[in-house]
Amino acid sequence: MVRYTIRRILLIIPTFIGASALIFFAGFALPGDPVSAFGGERALPEATRNALIERYRLDQPVFDQYLGYMGDVLTGDFGESVLRRRSINDIFAETFPNTLRLAALAVVFELVIGLLAGIVAALRKGKFLDSLVLVSTIIAISIPVFVLGFSLQYIVGVQWQILPVAGLQEGFRSLILPAFVLGTLSLAYVARLTRTSLAETLREDYVRTAQAKGLRHSRVIGRHALRNALIPVITFIGIDLGALMGGAIVTETIFNINGVGFNLFRAIGTRDNAIVVGFTLIAVMIYLTMSLIVDLLYAALDPRIRYE
Amino acid sequence: MQSTTRGWLRWFAIFAVLALVLVACGDGGAEEETTTTTEAAAGETTTTTAAAEEETTTTTEAPAAGGGQFSTAISEPPFIDPNLVQDSEGFEVARLMFDGLTLYDPAGGAVVPGVAESWESNDDKTVWTFNLRDDSFFTNGDPVTAEAFVYGISRTADPDTGSRVSYHVGPGYADVLGFEEVNGGEGTGVSGDELLEGLKAVDDYTLEVTLARSNALLPKIVAHPAFSPIPQAVFEADPAGWNEMPIGNGPYKMQGPWEHDVAIFLDRNEDYYGAAGVADVIEFRIYADLATEYRDVQAGNLDVGRIPTEELANAPAEFGDRYLLISSGSFGYIGLPNTVAPYDNVKLRQALSLAIDREAITERILIGTSPATGFVPPVATGAVMDACPYCTYDPDLAVQLYEESGGVPNDELVMRFNAGSGHEDWVEAVTTGWSQVLGVTATFEPLEWAAYLDFLFEVGPDGPYRLGWQWDYPSAYNFLAPLYESTSGDNYSGYVNADFDALMEQAITSLSEEEALPFLAEAQAIIGEEIPVIPMTFGTERRVWTENVSNVQLNNFGFGLWENVVVNG
Numbered sequence: 001m002v003r004y005t006i007r008r009i010l011l012i013i014p015t016f017i018g019a020s021a022l023i024f025f026a027g028f029a030l031p032g033d034p035v036s037a038f039g040g041e042r043a044l045p046e047a048t049r050n051a052l053i054e055r056y057r058l059d060q061p062v063f064d065q066y067l068g069y070m071g072d073v074l075t076g077d078f079g080e081s082v083l084r085r086r087s088i089n090d091i092f093a094e095t096f097p098n099t100l101r102l103a104a105l106a107v108v109f110e111l112v113i114g115l116l117a118g119i120v121a122a123l124r125k126g127k128f129l130d131s132l133v134l135v136s137t138i139i140a141i142s143i144p145v146f147v148l149g150f151s152l153q154y155i156v157g158v159q160w161q162i163l164p165v166a167g168l169q170e171g172f173r174s175l176i177l178p179a180f181v182l183g184t185l186s187l188a189y190v191a192r193l194t195r196t197s198l199a200e201t202l203r204e205d206y207v208r209t210a211q212a213k214g215l216r217h218s219r220v221i222g223r224h225a226l227r228n229a230l231i232p233v234i235t236f237i238g239i240d241l242g243a244l245m246g247g248a249i250v251t252e253t254i255f256n257i258n259g260v261g262f263n264l265f266r267a268i269g270t271r272d273n274a275i276v277v278g279f280t281l282i283a284v285m286i287y288l289t290m291s292l293i294v295d296l297l298y299a300a301l302d303p304r305i306r307y308e
Numbered sequence: 309m310q311s312t313t314r315g316w317l318r319w320f321a322i323f324a325v326l327a328l329v330l331v332a333c334g335d336g337g338a339e340e341e342t343t344t345t346t347e348a349a350a351g352e353t354t355t356t357t358a359a360a361e362e363e364t365t366t367t368t369e370a371p372a373a374g375g376g377q378f379s380t381a382i383s384e385p386p387f388i389d390p391n392l393v394q395d396s397e398g399f400e401v402a403r404l405m406f407d408g409l410t411l412y413d414p415a416g417g418a419v420v421p422g423v424a425e426s427w428e429s430n431d432d433k434t435v436w437t438f439n440l441r442d443d444s445f446f447t448n449g450d451p452v453t454a455e456a457f458v459y460g461i462s463r464t465a466d467p468d469t470g471s472r473v474s475y476h477v478g479p480g481y482a483d484v485l486g487f488e489e490v491n492g493g494e495g496t497g498v499s500g501d502e503l504l505e506g507l508k509a510v511d512d513y514t515l516e517v518t519l520a521r522s523n524a525l526l527p528k529i530v531a532h533p534a535f536s537p538i539p540q541a542v543f544e545a546d547p548a549g550w551n552e553m554p555i556g557n558g559p560y561k562m563q564g565p566w567e568h569d570v571a572i573f574l575d576r577n578e579d580y581y582g583a584a585g586v587a588d589v590i591e592f593r594i595y596a597d598l599a600t601e602y603r604d605v606q607a608g609n610l611d612v613g614r615i616p617t618e619e620l621a622n623a624p625a626e627f628g629d630r631y632l633l634i635s636s637g638s639f640g641y642i643g644l645p646n647t648v649a650p651y652d653n654v655k656l657r658q659a660l661s662l663a664i665d666r667e668a669i670t671e672r673i674l675i676g677t678s679p680a681t682g683f684v685p686p687v688a689t690g691a692v693m694d695a696c697p698y699c700t701y702d703p704d705l706a707v708q709l710y711e712e713s714g715g716v717p718n719d720e721l722v723m724r725f726n727a728g729s730g731h732e733d734w735v736e737a738v739t740t741g742w743s744q745v746l747g748v749t750a751t752f753e754p755l756e757w758a759a760y761l762d763f764l765f766e767v768g769p770d771g772p773y774r775l776g777w778q779w780d781y782p783s784a785y786n787f788l789a790p791l792y793e794s795t796s797g798d799n800y801s802g803y804v805n806a807d808f809d810a811l812m813e814q815a816i817t818s819l820s821e822e823e824a825l826p827f828l829a830e831a832q833a834i835i836g837e838e839i840p841v842i843p844m845t846f847g848t849e850r851r852v853w854t855e856n857v858s859n860v861q862l863n864n865f866g867f868g869l870w871e872n873v874v875v876n877g
Binding site: 030033036037038039040041042043044045046047048050051052055083084085086091094095150153154157158161164165166167168252253254255256258262263266269270271 | 386387394467468470471472474475478491492493494495551568569570593594595596597599600601603604606607608609728756757758759761762764765766775776797798
């Protein structure tokens with residue numbers, strides 16, 4: 001177990017170097033450069049242009065720039081945005097907590113509603129409730145995020161005025177709509193996954209044995225069946241949380257949440273390479289960490305799984 | 309059955325606990341705000357929380373009229389440092405925090421005295437003396453002296469500042485003596501350490517500005533935030549933090565550091581020398597998406613907001629007298645590479661312009677903007693109405709001129725523009741018009757912003773492209789010289805006309821703005837005939853607001869006069 005963990009952690013290093021090189025050099029393959037992007041529609045005076053190019057090491061060969069950048073990254077400095085003249089660390093520190101809170105609440109929605117719907121559907125297999133869950137998850141998967149976001153904003157925020165339309169000014173209340181919208185897609189997957197998995201498990205011999213022993217129905221399902229049935233669901237949610245922490249572009253933009261995804265998206269559009277590279281690197285690290293945690297959790301949940 | 313119900317209950321209990329935890333973590337600000345009703349009960353000790361007290365510090369001195377707090381919306385600007393503000397959003401915030409030598413009048417068409425009570429110049433308008441008032445202070449208490457202007461203006465010009473608006477100080481604009489030496493020099497690595505030769509503090513309250521050549525428009529030009537006074541000691545104490553919370557001398561000051569992508573709060577500056585702002589606190593809430601912003605106004609969460617394209621048609625009816633539309637000093641055009649065949653043929657340029665139905669496009673797609681009838685928006689001094697005889701829709705003449713010009717190779721042309729900025733629909737309308745009227749195959753190609761800039765400035769356009777121009781100061785000169793003078797860095801179409809250049813020279817060296825008007829008019833007649841670019845639209849600005857506020861005004865820059873907004877009781 002320990003050896004496995006160490007090996008996985010060591011594997012992060014080449015992945016990280018590969019990802020960073022890929023992102024860094026891809027940025028240079030695109031036309032234009034950050035200093036021109038800063039200048040915009042009006043020509044930047046030559047001296048100003050040169051001063052900026054020098055300050056951001058853009059006059060060096062690409063490979064030297066990469067080495068210099070990675071040197072800074074090792075000391076924890078992810079660089080500075082040319083267009084905004086702000087430290088990437090600062091921007092990330094501002095935005096990540098928002099993304100994290102949004103992701104956490106979205107996962108809560110996924111767990112509560114998704115699991116409930118999945119369990120109900122599995123227990124009422126073939127009945128009305130099962131069909132209802134089936135139909136609603138199909139609808140949830142089919143509606144584009146921005147349509148759902150705009151509609152909920154208009155109905156809940158403007159018409160009923162029971163929740164804020166956008167922003168984070170009202171704390172938890174502000175998070176409910178965006179988290180729900182963000183969680184919808186995965187919520188539907190969780191429901192379907194739980195239903196399939198639980199329905200399968202309920203047919204297992206050991207469940208029948210537990211029922212034959214005269215255990216309470218709730219105990220059979222809660223203790224014996226669910227625990228096994230949830231392994232694929234936990235995998236999905238763990239990976240999903242990692243993805244959600246990389247930011248949610250559409251949801252964050254619609255709900256005006258200063259998060260990682262929105263900042264990354266804007267940076268790509270404005271050619272703010274420092275933000276793109278810095279944010280992506282951090283997101284890669286988070287994702288790698290999350291998938292490691294998920295793998296380790298397997299062993300905790302299922303005694304049959306061992307890492308040697 | 310019974311047991312499953314209990315299972316449900318457990319899940320709900322878990323959810324409730326998680327929800328409570330998140331409430332405890334996240335909420336707070338909103339509730340405290342509601343408890344800050346300031347009752348001036350004399351002698352009574354207040355029992356508000358520490359957080360609430362912080363909120364109320366701004367309202368301790370209740371003004372006779374006005375007061376209150378309102379919110380308006382901006383997009384995240386890169387800078388609010390006045391020497392660096394490059395977009396209207398940053399401009400709007402900086403304008404309230406910094407008073408320059410002169411100020412735009414409420415309409416935005418002329419200037420009125422700011423920190424300079426009066427100004428005069430020598431006969432050939434090369435040396436200007438600004439007499440400063442002695443009662444303007446930075447909000448840290450330092451007096452606003454002539455040195456603060458010398459420092460501030462020089463800092464804009466310094467290449468180490470890396471300002472995109474340094475051109476305001478240079479040729480074609482103010483053209484302060486010594487600009488080239490500083491701005492074109494090597495730089496020292498430190499922002500603001502090189503002073504311009506042409507700026508001289510004669511004494512604490514007299515600023516002498518020497519220009520490289522005559523300029524009668526200087527008082528208008530220096531109203532831009534690029535010419536703001538800067539408290540040198542404050543900037544040098546923390547250069548990195550300056551843009552987060554600049555210290556100025558305007559009617560409002562920052563309440564706390566800039567909350568990026570969230571909000572900028574401004575408090576009224578109680579020590580301001582001029583007319584005090586009406587509201588106590590102005591919140592510039594930062595939005596990423598216009599549709600969200602608009603919906604927040606509909607819901608009453610945001611007091612003043614802009615309107616997304618898809619709501620332009622509905623907004624007037626929905627908001628009634630809480631809707632404002634003004635003409636602004638912006639000009640949208642289709643550029644043509646004047647030096648590249650076949651676009652060097654003036655008849656082809658005229659034909660392309662005549663084949664565009666601007667009326668229909670502004671009515672159906674660019675709702676609210678006006679069709680351009682010339683090269684200078686009517687709100688700018690010196691604009692000639694109908695300066696563009698080829699800006700009407702005349703398919704027959706268009707075809708005739710197109711035939712005479714010899715047309716484009718293979719009758720094919722591609723128009724490029726920047727993607728994702730709302731240009732898709734009207735560009736498609738234009739190219740469709742060209743295809744139908746001229747019988748060519750006109751297509752369009754959207755490019756990502758960076759790629760588009762590369763196409764414009766590095767590769768060089770080989771066909772029509774979209775651009776716009778926003779005025780820097782309210783004069784026709786600012787729409788003409790930068791875009792069509794052969795020496796201008798912004799003349800992307802590559803238009804060269806010696807007569808036009810001569811008229812620009814005569815206009816800028818005129819001894820008054822009135823004297824320059826005939827030259828500006830003649831210049832507009834020249835380009836009206838030669839169509840170096842195809843004029844499309846004159847801009848407009850709009851706002852809607854809730855019943856919470858009144859007296860919402862915009863000037864011709866499209867900036868709200870937020871200092872005048874009244875918060876309804």
